[in-house]
Amino acid sequence: MNIMIRKAKAEEVKPIATYLMLAMEDIFYGFIGERNYEVAIEVLEELIQSRGNQYSFENCWVAELDSEPVAVACVYNGGNLYQLRKPVGELIKTRFNRDFNPEDETQSGEFYIDCVGVSEHHQGKGLGSKMFNFLIDEFVHKRNETLGLLVEEENPNAKRLYQKLGFEVVGEKTLMGKKLDHMQIS
Secondary structure, eight states: OOEEEEEOOGGGHHHHHHHHHHHHHHHHHHHHTSOOHHHHHHHHHHHHHSSSSTTSGGGEEEEEETTEEEEEEEEEEGGGHHHHHHHHHHHHHHHHOOOOOOOOOOOTTSEEEEEEEEOGGGTTSSHHHHHHHHHIIIIIIITOOOEEEEEETTOHHHHHHHHHHTOEEEEEEEETTEEEEEEEEO
């Protein structure tokens, strides 16, 4: 399997939105206040195509197999959380008349892996691990940065994978009312 990982392009909005939604469906429904897949995808696509927000294509990496996007990772500087979240909050306020003020999921001093999503047709083939290994190489080894992520306590398989990759639990965070382990690798 010949996988190439590269920065995302704005015109890849459809696969990026689909794969991000696979990774954060419940959280995104909480953001918009309704369980409507079509509406959620529409909002996510608008954010992905725009610049300067946490879900922008600018913050995404795409894994490509035979020139087809099959996985995506959304990663950004945790120190820019408020600046990147502002346009998301404005869009949600405008579209849904809802306040958007989730707990802080990241912080200064880390590049935050917001989510990694893999095509349903390619899950279980190691693409997620390949994406994480790429991100560790890119951010930790090449840029000498710390990578952080959150993992649900109810997801011990993901936590074991992250630990196997070298992530360590550094604390606990709450996001959308869920308690999560905060893990980092440096």
